[in-house]
Amino acid sequence: xxxxxxxxxxxxxxxxxxxxxxxxxxxxxxxxxxxxxxxxxxxxxxxxxxxxxxxxxxxxxxxxxxxxxxxxxxxxxxxxxxxxxxxxxxxxxxxxxxxxxxxxxxxxxxxxxxxxxxxxxxxxxxxxxxxxxxxxxxxxxxxxxxxxxxxxxxxxxxxxxxxxxxxxxxxxxxxxxxxxxxxxxxxxxxxxxxxxxxxxxxxxxxxxxx
Amino acid sequence: xxxxxxxxxxxxxxxxxxxxxxxxxxxxxxxxxxxxxxxxxxxxxxxxxxxxxxxxxxxxxxxxxxxxxxxxxxxxxxxxxxxxxxxxxxxxxxxxxxxxxxxxxxxxxxxxxxxxxxxxxxxxxxxxxxxxxxxxxxxxxxxxxxxxxxxxxxxxxxxxxxxxxxxxxxxxxxxxxxxxxxxxxxxxxxxxxxxxxxxxxxxxxxxxxx
Numbered sequence: 001x002x003x004x005x006x007x008x009x010x011x012x013x014x015x016x017x018x019x020x021x022x023x024x025x026x027x028x029x030x031x032x033x034x035x036x037x038x039x040x041x042x043x044x045x046x047x048x049x050x051x052x053x054x055x056x057x058x059x060x061x062x063x064x065x066x067x068x069x070x071x072x073x074x075x076x077x078x079x080x081x082x083x084x085x086x087x088x089x090x091x092x093x094x095x096x097x098x099x100x101x102x103x104x105x106x107x108x109x110x111x112x113x114x115x116x117x118x119x120x121x122x123x124x125x126x127x128x129x130x131x132x133x134x135x136x137x138x139x140x141x142x143x144x145x146x147x148x149x150x151x152x153x154x155x156x157x158x159x160x161x162x163x164x165x166x167x168x169x170x171x172x173x174x175x176x177x178x179x180x181x182x183x184x185x186x187x188x189x190x191x192x193x194x195x196x197x198x199x200x201x202x203x204x205x206x207x208x209x210x
Numbered sequence: 211x212x213x214x215x216x217x218x219x220x221x222x223x224x225x226x227x228x229x230x231x232x233x234x235x236x237x238x239x240x241x242x243x244x245x246x247x248x249x250x251x252x253x254x255x256x257x258x259x260x261x262x263x264x265x266x267x268x269x270x271x272x273x274x275x276x277x278x279x280x281x282x283x284x285x286x287x288x289x290x291x292x293x294x295x296x297x298x299x300x301x302x303x304x305x306x307x308x309x310x311x312x313x314x315x316x317x318x319x320x321x322x323x324x325x326x327x328x329x330x331x332x333x334x335x336x337x338x339x340x341x342x343x344x345x346x347x348x349x350x351x352x353x354x355x356x357x358x359x360x361x362x363x364x365x366x367x368x369x370x371x372x373x374x375x376x377x378x379x380x381x382x383x384x385x386x387x388x389x390x391x392x393x394x395x396x397x398x399x400x401x402x403x404x405x406x407x408x409x410x411x412x413x414x415x416x417x418x419x420x
Binding site (some may be wrong): 113127172173194 | 239337378394397403420
């Protein structure tokens with residue numbers, strides 16, 4: 001057992017530093033967060049940080065991967081196994097709402113994702129893959145609903161997944177910009193209502209067959 | 211007439227500089243664009259730029275106001291007078307699609323809007339007002355449709371306007387991030403289809419009355 005203590009402890013130290021770093025990034029932005037600031041917030045030396053991470057970008061990159069992974073595992077575990085596709089789609093917005101309003105980490109991820117578009121190709125590719133996975137997950141739910149006959153079969157599930165992801169992201173950004181005006185829960189609820197009403201409609205072909 | 215030539219020319223010079231500046235901002239980002247770079251691109255001295263604008267932030271601020279104003283006037287003129295509310299909502303997405311794909315200016319506005327959230331309170335307030343105006347415009351179309359009986363009357367038009375604005379913005383961001391995967395025209399078309407199907411539905415109260 002003794003042999004495993006050291007790596008486990010090192011892993012914890014790394015994880016703790018990452019949590020503190022992402023708190024700093026979320027609060028002061030990437031530009032406003034120095035390794036020095038993170039070290040002070042963590043109560044460690046700058047050397048201790050450089051022991052775990054090459055530089056600030058590496059730390060940001062790992063922090064983003066970690067947070068995104070946590071969000072994806074959370075969504076997947078809350079929703080597995082998917083039985084009722086419509087209920088699962090409602091559940092995804094519930095998790096998004098919780099993440100958007102509970103801490104500033106989700107805001108950090110979304111704003112950084114847009115900022116990275118034109119400033120950091122490597123980070124932007126990571127976010128692109130995150131969105132591809134999110135849309136693939138939504139698509140699989142929609143296709144399950146189609147297979148089970150709950151959703152109309154004549155719509156492109158991939159495009160529909162993109163519409164869903166777009167509406168959630170856009171609502172979040174409006175909420176971050178104007179929390180006094182935008183009721184995120186009401187907005188997401190209204191969108192899902194529209195989306196499900198449209199998906200549940202019988203396909204024109206099925207209607208014609210009758 | 212002579213008296214008006216000089217101010218008109220100065221106004222043109224200012225407008226030309228702004229067009230060139232926003233091209234630079236869109237191409238190299240705010241951080242990557244210096245007054246020097248704008249001056250070189252415009253073929254003028256730095257002094258000529260400082261004659262019109264206090265500093266880079268002032269130039270950015272004016273450029274954003276100008277571009278947003280152009281977009282809003284374009285939407286308003288394409289859509290006035292609004293007669294058919296459903297057709298008007300389809301038309302708004304058509305203008306958004308055109309602006310998102312024709313030049314990189316719309317991308318610049320959207321990415322800068324998100325970036326400004328945590329970095330520039332004054333610019334962020336300007337973007338917030340822009341979104342408030344956009345939602346108010348959409349809301350007025352929805353309310354017109356409700357008044358004329360084309361849309362169900364039991365939905366909150368302000369929230370619905372927010373859902374519409376969110377879906378368009380989110381679709382745009384996904385397209386900027388991943389133009390190979392996202393078909394923006396198809397995405398926007400599918401969203402408007404859902405939105406109108408939902409809005410056109412008779413209200414539960416009206417259905418109950420029958």
